Every structure is written in C-alpha cells, then in structure tokens.
Amino acid sequence: MDFRSRRFKANASAALANPVLQANMKMAKGKFVDKRAISIKELGDAGDFEMTREAAKNIRDLVLDDLDLWLEKFEAQAEARGATVLWAKDGAEICRHVVDIGRRHDIKKAAKSKSMLSEEAGLNLALAAAGIQPVETDLGEYILQINNNEPPSHIIAPVIHKSLDEVADLFHAIHKTPRKTEIPALTREAREVLREHFLTADMGISGGNFLVAETGSVALVTNEGNGRMVTTLPRVHVVITGIEKVIPTLEDLALLMRLLPRSATGQSISNYVSVLTGVKQPEERDGPEHLYFILVDNGRADVVGSEFQEMLRCIRCGACMNHCPVYQTIGGHAYGWVYPGPMGAVLTPLYTGLKNAIDLPHAATLCNQCGVVCPVKIPLPELLRKLREKQVEKNLRPLIERIALKAWAWVAGCPTLYALGTWFAVRYLKWLAGGKQSIPVLGAAPEWTAGRNFPAPEGKTFRELYAAMSAQKRGGR
Numbered sequence: 077m078d079f080r081s082r083r084f085k086a087n088a089s090a091a092l093a094n095p096v097l098q099a100n101m102k103m104a105k106g107k108f109v110d111k112r113a114i115s116i117k118e119l120g121d122a123g124d125f126e127m128t129r130e131a132a133k134n135i136r137d138l139v140l141d142d143l144d145l146w147l148e149k150f151e152a153q154a155e156a157r158g159a160t161v162l163w164a165k166d167g168a169e170i171c172r173h174v175v176d177i178g179r180r181h182d183i184k185k186a187a188k189s190k191s192m193l194s195e196e197a198g199l200n201l202a203l204a205a206a207g208i209q210p211v212e213t214d215l216g217e218y219i220l221q222i223n224n225n226e227p228p229s230h231i232i233a234p235v236i237h238k239s240l241d242e243v244a245d246l247f248h249a250i251h252k253t254p255r256k257t258e259i260p261a262l263t264r265e266a267r268e269v270l271r272e273h274f275l276t277a278d279m280g281i282s283g284g285n286f287l288v289a290e291t292g293s294v295a296l297v298t299n300e301g302n303g304r305m306v307t308t309l310p311r312v313h314v315v316i317t318g319i320e321k322v323i324p325t326l327e328d329l330a331l332l333m334r335l336l337p338r339s340a341t342g343q344s345i346s347n348y349v350s351v352l353t354g355v356k357q358p359e360e361r362d363g364p365e366h367l368y369f370i371l372v373d374n375g376r377a378d379v380v381g382s383e384f385q386e387m388l389r390c391i392r393c394g395a396c397m398n399h400c401p402v403y404q405t406i407g408g409h410a411y412g413w414v415y416p417g418p419m420g421a422v423l424t425p426l427y428t429g430l431k432n433a434i435d436l437p438h439a440a441t442l443c444n445q446c447g448v449v450c451p452v453k454i455p456l457p458e459l460l461r462k463l464r465e466k467q468v469e470k471n472l473r474p475l476i477e478r479i480a481l482k483a484w485a486w487v488a489g490c491p492t493l494y495a496l497g498t499w500f501a502v503r504y505l506k507w508l509a510g511g512k513q514s515i516p517v518l519g520a521a522p523e524w525t526a527g528r529n530f531p532a533p534e535g536k537t538f539r540e541l542y543a544a545m546s547a548q549k550r551g552g553r
C-alpha cells in the first residue's frame with residue numbers, strides 16, 4: 077500500500093504552487109455543482125429530494141446492519157446463475173485472484189472498465205507482471221494509463237485536473253497522429269484505438285456500482301458504453317467490488333438511481349445503466365462464459381459496527397468533493413491515495429490506518445457543504461471531527477500541538493488566568509498591528525500569515541466590553 081497520504085501538506089503546497097493545475101481546477105470548478113442543482117430541481121420540490129435521500133439512507137443502513145446476511149444471499153443467488161464468488165481480504169489477494177483467473181483461462185489481454193478497487197489494489201502492475209496486458213477503456217482512465225499510469229484525481233472524472241491542450245499533446249505523442257484540439261476528434265481517436273482492444277481482449281474487468289442480493293446481479297452505471305463492451309464481449313468477466321456495495325432488491329436500485337447520476341454528473345440518468353446477471357445462456361448471443369465476483373474487504377469489515385459505519389453508505393457519486401472548497405483548490409492527487417475530497421479524508425484513514433493519513437481529517441473547513449449534498453446523508457464533518465478526536469486520544473498529533481492544546485485547556489479552565497491571557501494577547505496584537513487593520517507577519521505562528529494577513533483586534537476584550545455594559549446598565553437603573 078502506498079502511504080503518500082502522509083505527505084498531504086507538502087502535496088497541497090505543491091498543488092497550490094502549480095499554475096497549470098490551478099488554471100485547470102478553476103475551469104472545472106462549479107461545473108458539476110451547477111448541473112447537480114438543476115437536476116435536483118427536476119425531482120420536484122425540495123421535500124421530494126429529501127424524502128428520496130432519507131429512503132436511500134435507510135436502504136444502505138438496512139444492509140450495513142446485517143451485512144453478512146445480505147452478502148450470503150447475494151453469493152447464493154449469483155452462484156445459482158453460474159457465477160463464482162471469491163472473497164479478498166486486501167489488495168494483494170485481489171491481484172492473486174485475478175492473476176489466477178487469468179492463468180486458468182489463458183488470458184493475454186484484459187479490457188478494464190473503471191474500478192476504484194483495482195486502483196486500491198494496484199492491479200494493473202500485477203497483471204502486467206503476470207504477462208496479461210491491462211487496457212483501461214474509460215476515456216479518462218485511458219488517458220491516465222498512457223500518461224505513465226498517472227493516478228486518477230476524481231472518482232468519476234479521473235482527468236478533471238487536465239486541460240484539453242495537455243490531452244492533445246499526449247495523444248499526439250503516444251498515438252503518433254496529427255495533433256487534434258477538438259474534443260470530438262480526440263474522442264474519436266481514442267475510440268478507434270480502444271475498439272481494437274475490445275475486440276481482442278479475452279477478459280473484461282469491471283467494478284460494480286451496486287450488487288443486487290435478490291438476483292445476484294451487478295449494476296453498472298457509465299456514460300461511455302465501455303462498461304457494456306468490457307462485460308459482454310470477452311469470454312471471461314471479473315467484477316471487483318467492495319463488500320459494502322450490496323443492496324437488497326432491484327426496486328432499491330431504482331430508488332438509488334434517482335440519486336446517483338443527479339449527484340454525480342447532474343444527469344437525470346446516466347447514458348448506460350446495465351444490470352448483469354449470470355453467465356451467458358445457450359439462447360443468448362453475447363455475455364461472458366465465465367463470471368467471477370471478487371468481493372473485497374480491504375479495511376471495510378473493521379468499519380462495520382464501528383462509530384464510522386455510516387461512511388459505508390457511500391455510493392461513490394463524488395458530490396462531496398465537487399462541493400468542497402479544499403478539493404476545488406488543490407485537486408485530488410494531494411490526498412495521496414485512491415479517494416480524494418471529504419469522502420477520501422474519512423475513508424483513507426479508516427482503510428489505511430489513522431497514522432498513515434495524519435493530516436487528512438484536517439483537510440476540511442468543516443463548512444458542511446459535503447454533508448448537505450451527500451445523497452445518502454453521511455455526516456462527513458461529524459466523522460472528520462471523530463477522526464480528529466481519535467488522533468488526539470491515540471497521541472498521534474505532533475508533540476508541539478499536543479503541548480499547546482494542553483496549555484490552552486489549562487488556561488481555559490482557569491478564569492482569572494484566561495482573562496489575564498486575553499488582556500495581554502489583545503494588547504500585544506494591537507501593538508504588532510501598529511494602528512493598521514491587519515498584521516502581515518505573526519511572529520509566534522508564522523503559518524497563520526503565510527498566505528493571508530491576520531486581522532488586528534478591533535478594541536477591548538469580550539470581558540471588558542461585558543463589564544462596561546453591565547456597569548452601564550447598573551448605572552441606568
């Protein structure tokens with residue numbers, strides 16, 4: 077597992093200092109936000125949306141409260157329709173299973189639809205090492221793959237950080253074709269390259285948006301149609317998905333589909349919604365002869381039943397990151413692992429360990445925009461606060477911070493000392509400001525003023541004002 081999340085602060089500083097990234101993030105900012113707002117209105121008045129959110133939350137909670145039973149039901153139904161269900165404890169086991177399947181069926185090339193779990197596992201490297209060529213077929217993922225396997229920076233728009241010019245340069249360099257700058261021409265070029273891979277791949281690998289327990293099906297939601305090609309053309313289909321993705325019925329899927337595309341891309345429905353059930357039957361013209369489900373734990377089982385269980389309701393729509401002022405400014409790579417934005421700031425410490433993502437629970441302003449837009453009502457700011465508490469309980473914060481907070485708690489618990497401290501602090505800051513409205517450099521805490529001025533105190537302390545007001549009231553009686 078890669079622990080680049082430990083370097084969040086350095087990554088964020090580098091992102092802020094990168095003018096190309098800043099320009100690209102500025103262009104992307106608000107695009108999904110505006111579209112989501114319009115498509116939510118289509119659901120009727122706000123009450124209808126709230127009722128749908130509440131119902132979706134209840135479906136996810138129902139499953140998470142009895143996850144083992146729903147998984148067993150899914151396994152039985154899927155196997156009754158000819159699929160094989162495998163379980164993976166971690167990323168290494170995912171890779172082992174897929175490579176074993178590849179060897180069993182003599183696979184040379186695997187066409188992949190977007191799968192965040194395969195990112196968690198680093199599957200492409202494992203496949204290449206086993207002599208199986210992995211080909212990403214989602215346009216964004218394909219761009220990243222040909223750009224030296226760059227990691228995605230958004231869960232539904234993996235190349236949101238890239239400009240059209242950057243993609244044009246990349247296609248020109250890799251495909252050795254004349255440089256094109258129109259999006260339709262670039263898309264056509266990618267389609268021509270990928271078509272060949274769809275037709276020659278002998279294994280398809282996909283994620284799964286939902287697993288339907290009553291039918292043993294996987295539901296796939298895509299906009300490019302590559303998901304259908306990957307899951308129907310090759311003779312072997314491998315679905316890799318987290319254990320928390322199961323839902324009880326197809327009716328529940330219909331309800332969740334009212335929220336997922338709207339929250340993700342602001343569409344009332346995605347271009348392709350596929351519900352895939354079982355292996356190809358004799359009377360069917362296409363579909364896989366062999367279907368495998370790899371159901372992955374990778375840290376999820378520890379979250380079930382814990383105070384963070386609500387996080388497993390996540391349906392990976394990306395709305396929280398689209399609305400997050402921190403994500404909008406630094407992009408996804410700074411978070412250092414597969415999941416960026418507020419959901420990543422909660423999931424990464426839970427899946428990889430608190431000490432490996434020490435700054436992520438602090439990578440938020442706690443403005444609650446994420447909590448407001450989350451379609452399954454995950455209280456993200458509350459979970460971030462809980463993670464911060466855990467870090468303090470486990471003494472994981474830097475020593476200087478711990479000492480400062482202990483000193484603060486001691487002073488705050490002693491009213492006379494607190495009054496004296498604030499009296500001195502106000503006078504000191506006023507002296508530093510030298511009659512101006514703000515202080516450009518705060519000597520004792522330079523980080524506060526590294527990118528902004530510190531506002532100068534306006535006058536007296538609250539205590540002084542309160543005492544003066546009380547005295548005035550008494551005098552007026």
Ligand code: SF4
Nearest residue numbers: 390391393394396450
């Ligand atoms: S936490 Fe909520 S808003 Fe964020 S990706 Fe998950 S479901 Fe969407």
